[in-house]
Amino acid sequence: MAKQNIPPTKSNLNRVKQSYTIASEGYELLNQKREIMVMELMSYLERTKRVEKDLNALLAEAYSAYKKAVVQIGHREASELACSIKYDYIMKEKTTKLMGMNMPSVHVETPKLSLQNSFLDSNALTDEVSSAFLRLISVLSEMAEIRNIVWRLSREVKKTQRRVNALEKSVIPEAKETIKFIESSLEERERDELFIVKMVKEKIGGQE
Numbered sequence: 001m002a003k004q005n006i007p008p009t010k011s012n013l014n015r016v017k018q019s020y021t022i023a024s025e026g027y028e029l030l031n032q033k034r035e036i037m038v039m040e041l042m043s044y045l046e047r048t049k050r051v052e053k054d055l056n057a058l059l060a061e062a063y064s065a066y067k068k069a070v071v072q073i074g075h076r077e078a079s080e081l082a083c084s085i086k087y088d089y090i091m092k093e094k095t096t097k098l099m100g101m102n103m104p105s106v107h108v109e110t111p112k113l114s115l116q117n118s119f120l121d122s123n124a125l126t127d128e129v130s131s132a133f134l135r136l137i138s139v140l141s142e143m144a145e146i147r148n149i150v151w152r153l154s155r156e157v158k159k160t161q162r163r164v165n166a167l168e169k170s171v172i173p174e175a176k177e178t179i180k181f182i183e184s185s186l187e188e189r190e191r192d193e194l195f196i197v198k199m200v201k202e203k204i205g206g207q208e
Helices: 010-073 075-084 124-207
Strands: 090-098 101-109
Touching (some): 010 075, 010 124, 101 124
Antiparallel strands (some): 090 101
16 A cells, blocks of 8 residues: 655654544544445335335326226317316425435425316216326325435435545555554664764763
């Protein structure tokens, strides 16, 4: 592992040791953060599976009801009736907080079933179709909300993992090697200085 190319001085040793301590503490914190985020991500993925199961069931139910309506009143009449149905949807910004991070998303409030046609043009089958598709839209909005969080959370996990890897495989080992090099150089310098002092003393003693 490469070391930093700096002069082996005590001031540089103290600076590198301080950097090493900060990097080690940062590594521990980021590693804990990554593990918690991975657990949260797995939880949301499990929730996604459950919602997907509900979504598939509602898709089958909604299109089955629509096929019945087409068979009963005809494709043209069913299309015209569908075009005449109007609902207002309320979309709100939503923020989910995870590990001090804000996960922005959108929440959709689906309307309740209401009479869209006159009593003469309406029947139980059209109400069944409308009710099924409203439930489907509600679950679709929930799925979109969850997937948005999953996407943002997985991106944060990747960013944190890159930082953990950089600290673990580059910054911390480099600091260790630099500390080792500086300490070794300082010890060698100290031995040389002691040897020189000893020689000077012996020379002075011999002259006396």
